[in-house]
Each structure stands twice: as structure tokens, then as C-alpha cells.
Amino acid sequence: MALLFDPNAPAGADAGLYGLPHGVEDAHVVVVPVPFEATVSYRAGTARGPAAILAASHQVDLFDGDVGRPYQRGIAMLPVPDWLVGLNEEARAAAVTAIEAQIEGEAPHVDDVARVDAAGARVNAWVDEQVTKLLHEKKLPVVVGGDHSVPFGAIAACARELGAKPLGVLHLDAHCDLREAYEGFRWSHASIMKNVLDGLPTTKLVQIGIRDFGDAELDVVRAHPERIATYFDVQLRRARLDGGFGALADRVVENLPHDVYLSFDVDGLDPALCPSTGTPVPGGLSFDEVLTVLQALVGSGRRVVGLDLVEVAPPPDLDDEELGGCWDGNVGARLLYKMIGAALLSRGEGQPPDLPIPPGLR
Ligand SMILES: [Mn+2]
Numbered sequence: 001m002a003l004l005f006d007p008n009a010p011a012g013a014d015a016g017l018y019g020l021p022h023g024v025e026d027a028h029v030v031v032v033p034v035p036f037e038a039t040v041s042y043r044a045g046t047a048r049g050p051a052a053i054l055a056a057s058h059q060v061d062l063f064d065g066d067v068g069r070p071y072q073r074g075i076a077m078l079p080v081p082d083w084l085v086g087l088n089e090e091a092r093a094a095a096v097t098a099i100e101a102q103i104e105g106e107a108p109h110v111d112d113v114a115r116v117d118a119a120g121a122r123v124n125a126w127v128d129e130q131v132t133k134l135l136h137e138k139k140l141p142v143v144v145g146g147d148h149s150v151p152f153g154a155i156a157a158c159a160r161e162l163g164a165k166p167l168g169v170l171h172l173d174a175h176c177d178l179r180e181a182y183e184g185f186r187w188s189h190a191s192i193m194k195n196v197l198d199g200l201p202t203t204k205l206v207q208i209g210i211r212d213f214g215d216a217e218l219d220v221v222r223a224h225p226e227r228i229a230t231y232f233d234v235q236l237r238r239a240r241l242d243g244g245f246g247a248l249a250d251r252v253v254e255n256l257p258h259d260v261y262l263s264f265d266v267d268g269l270d271p272a273l274c275p276s277t278g279t280p281v282p283g284g285l286s287f288d289e290v291l292t293v294l295q296a297l298v299g300s301g302r303r304v305v306g307l308d309l310v311e312v313a314p315p316p317d318l319d320d321e322e323l324g325g326c327w328d329g330n331v332g333a334r335l336l337y338k339m340i341g342a343a344l345l346s347r348g349e350g351q352p353p354d355l356p357i358p359p360g361l362r
Helices: 046-057 082-103 110-136 152-161 189-199 215-223 233-242 245-253 287-299 320-325 327-346
Strands: 029-034 075-077 140-145 167-172 203-210 228-232 259-265 303-310
Touching: 029 046, 029 110, 029 327, 046 140, 046 303, 046 320, 046 327, 082 110, 110 140, 110 152, 110 303, 140 152, 140 327, 152 167, 152 189, 152 259, 152 303, 167 189, 167 287, 189 203, 203 233, 203 245, 215 228, 228 233, 233 245, 245 287, 259 327, 287 327, 303 327, 320 327
Parallel strands: 029 075, 029 140, 140 303, 167 203, 167 259, 203 228, 259 303
Antiparallel strands: none
């Protein structure tokens, strides 16, 4: 099947991720879809993120001007287990009940909160298991959410496999995600990096794109100068306007140890690029700035051990059959392809693109 594959032909509707013919056995890059969003606080939809990215991925050209030909290594997505779909629905319902009780000033719904926490723990264990297996097979593990609670198991697996060596977490997001058990939930999307900080002592966090945060989160950043470097959006503005963003990106990645996990909440981007995501915030990184950060990461000689893209959501009124034309999915699929390509380049598992150079650019 792989021998007959034509990278220039359009993908069939039931083709795999990026229209590729690989199964998860022969793919070097394996995407773990996690359509789970029990704790989303503003609006739901990220559970359809993997389906939106898969459908839109068929439109992505396989040669990429930034990262070359990542498809040659083989990219495939695992199937979504049925239990996970059911677990998301149950946990989401319990979370809504618990949040409404809080808003109404009722006594805390201890049982509902416990149900949501148990669901989160089960997702973490499953993601950890999948990613650990992929790491043992020397493959590149990629998690696609779902909300930002879902990659905890992936980060935990990467940290564990490195033993005593530090794991950098390059976190692109509008939010710090450093809240303590947001809305009472242990594994909230808004607490992922607090859980990483508290639970994974060999990690070092570098945050960029951040523009929506609370005082308590600032206190966490201040309390851990050796563990967290946060680049707030307001501090990047001047470099953007003055054209100094490339040099700044080089300095941002200097904070990271050699091994890096890349965690990308799509709302770190300008919301024009992700209008249907759960908690959009004005401002944000342009697509070019993100690519500049990825280029700086690869250029610095660091190695990407795993990555995630979370919080991609299609518009709520879109039917499943229409997902292929969805803008949020289009941006998500292209962003994911470039993240995968950058990760492969960082590992010496890909070739930079061999673009013809026009006159004047030497
Ligand atoms: Mn986030």
C-alpha cells in the first residue's frame, strides 16, 4: 500500500491523518487522540478537536516550506476508544452539575467532583500508557486534545523516561494554567502546568503567549524562578513591533534543558486563527511568530521528546460531514504538521526543505 502512495494526489475521504497510508505499526509519528473535555469552563467543543484536525488534514500539502517532508517518516493516528467517548460524556455532565451548584451557592457536590477527578485520573493513566509504549518503541508521541488537561500523562511519561535528566516544557498558551484545582477539579485544564510543577519535579517550564492570568498564578511564577520562565504577551509586544522577535525567540528557548516537551494550547495564537476554541483571548502569537519559536528551538540543538496540540475546536453548529472545511481544523492540522516536522528535525529524523532560491535572496 505504501509503495502505491502518491504524495501529490488528493486524499480520499476515509484516508488517514494527512491522507497518509500508514498504520500505527509502521508510522514513526503516532498521534494519540484524546477527545476529553470534562472541565472546560467557558464553552465546550474541544472533544471534536481530533475529528476536526483529521478531516482538515486531508487538505494539507505534504511538502512543507518550514519543515520539509515529515510524512516520509510515517504519521498515523490511533483510533479513539469507545470507553473514552462515554467517559467524557459522563464526566462532562458531572462537571456541569458541580459548577452550576457552585454558581448557585449550594453545598459543594462532592460526589460529582470525585467522579470528574476519577475520570481525569483514568485519562492520565491511559495517555501515560500509550506514550510510554511509543517512547519504548523510539517513536515520536503526539497528543491531540481535547482540553488542556489531557497531556499530563504524556508529560509524565516523558519525564519518567528521562530519569534524573531534566525535561523542559515549552508551553504556548494564552493562559498560565497554574491554577490550584480550578473550580475544585484536580485535573482541570486550567491547572495542567501546576500539576506538572507539583507532580513532576524534574520539569522546567517556559511559557510564551501568556495574556490571561490571575494574581495567584503570578505568585506561583514568582515563587519558582528556577522552575518557571514566563514570557507575558505584554513583554513581547515591543520586540514584535521593532522586528526583534527572532532574537527574542532565541533567548526564550535558551531557558530550556536539552530535552523538551512541546505543549501547545491553540489559544496561544491570535484568536483569528482559532475562533471556536474554548477560552479565546485577544492578542496572541501570530502564525509566523510560532514558527519562529519552533525554528529557534530546532536551531538551538534541543531535542523534542514529545508534543501536544490541545483546545482546537470546530464551530458548534458544524456537522461531522462538514469538518473538513472548518477553519479551526485547518489551522490546527497545519500547525500540527509543522510541530511534528520541527520535532523530527530536532531529532535528526528529517531533512530541512530544499527550496529553490530566487534571485536577490542568495
Ligand atoms: Mn492551556
